[in-house]
Amino acid sequence: MTAQIDTSSCPTPAWLPGGHLQTIYGALTARYHRISFVRERIDTPDGDFVDIDWTAPGLFPDKLAGGQASVPDPQLGHTAAHRWLQPEDRPALSAAQDASALILFHGLEGSSRSHYAQAIAQHFRARGWVVAIAHFRGCSGFPNRMARAYHSGDSAEIGFMLDAVRQRVPHAHWHAVGVSLGGNALVKYLGEQAEASPALEAAAAVSVPLDLVASGRQLSESQLGKWVYCRHFLQTMKVKVREKAKRFPGNVDIFRINQARTLHEFDDLYTAPMHGYKNALDYWTRASSKPLLHSIATPTLLLNARNDPFVPEASLPGSKICSSSVLLHQPSEGGHVGFVTGRFPANINWLPIRLARFFETRS
Incomplete structure (x- = not known):
């Protein structure tokens, strides 16, 4: 069995030609809605920690569970989080019966402040989803405890963070998005865990350097x-x-x-x-995930623009090396996590809309 291929375009503006401009403009200038989070710190089995930024119906960054206004935590002033998760906040997460939920794994040196994380989180939260932005070690604005950091092939860390969010919201329908480096680690995890059937409804990897x-x-x-x-x-x-x-x-x-x-x-x-x-x-x-594409069992969208300045077009996978669970969307334009559309000054709304379409229709 082979993957399906979607070559439909991302309608980038005529005044923004080329992958480099689309990448840089998307990251620095294009408009997107901003969102703040409630942060949870989770200890890892090896003595380190990861930070998860949450947003969900009934969970408010500027208001405590009892309704009192929340004062911003000065420790978090350089992050997109407003305050730390409190024990009384947990019912708002665990009570999400049959809700849709999304965990996002960021790219190299990314965080919940990244333009794509903000745009995706706001889009899905506005539609009633639980959203968790998972930070790799040392990327949440705080140095991690160990000499090690994070890397593109750390599928074990992906598994740990997936298990952590599923334990906190056990009855939700979980989906995962990995961007760039986070996308490679996610795809590697999916390929390695194919026989274990990870408890994900679907997954997507955006601008992912599979090779x-x-x-x-x-x-x-x-x-x-x-x-x-x-x-x-x-x-x-x-x-x-x-x-x-x-x-x-x-x-x-x-x-x-x-x-x-x-x-x-x-x-x-x-x-x-x-x-x-x-x-x-x-x-x-x-650490490359490309050799594992044939093993993926979870419905997975691989979205890569053919003009991505980080990912050579010749390295993109063809349908024959992927499992039938994979949909390859390879538009000609978009850059690296750019996907800028709309009239000047443009926006980056196309990406979360594309992800939502796949999660809802598998197309």
């Missing part, structure tokens, strides 16, 4: 990749590793990491060895 070798080289070797996108990501990644080097001296060659100019160099020096890989190439090869 990490191809995408890693594209970002590290192309001129714009090296001088624009890598520099953007490395700004915050290096800050985090410098902070870790102070807490865990001897674990990181901070001098060489400070000299890193590409994701390949950074992954070679930190991400790969810190997470059990030999080097960047070994990490990118073994």
Whole structure:
């Protein structure tokens, strides 16, 4: 059995040509509705933590469960969360009988503040869904407790966070969205867990680098990749590793990491060895989800624009290597998590609408 392919367009504006402009404009300028969250910190089995940002019917960031106004927590001022989840908030989550629910896994250096996370969360929350934005370690605005961080192939972390939200909202119909790095980790999890039938109604991966070798080289070797996108990501990644080097001296060659100019160099020096890989190439090869596409049993949308500057078109999968549970949507325009539409100054509403259509109709 093979996957279905959808080549229908994302109607990007004529005044916004090319994947680079669509990517950058979508992230920095296009309009979207903003939303704030209630945050929960969950300890991991290895002594670390992850932060989940919740929004749901009956759960209000600016109001406590008893109806009293909530004062913003100053600790959370640099995040999209307004306050911490309280014990009295839990009934609002666990009482969601037969509700639809969504967990979102962000991309590299993303968070619940990211433009796509905000747009998707607001769209589904407005339609009565429970929404959880799951932060990978160190991405919620707080340094995690361990020398390790997160990586593209961390399917075990995906499984842990899925189990955590399902325990808190056990009677909901859960769906999952992974964006970019989070999409690769989600797809890898789905492929590995096919026989276990993960308790998901459906899943979607957006602008996902299924072939990490191809995408890693594209970002590290192309001129714009090296001088624009890598520099953007490395700004915050290096800050985090410098902070870790102070807490865990001897674990990181901070001098060489400070000299890193590409994701390949950074992954070679930190991400790969810190997470059990030999080097960047070994990490990118073994963490890629593309070889597992034939194993996916959960209905899954893979949405990749063919002009994505992070994901070479030649690396996109064809229908023959995917299971029949997969729908490949590969519009010609959209950039990397851009998908900008509408009249100037445009918006990014097309993406959550596309996700909702798949979850409702599987098409």
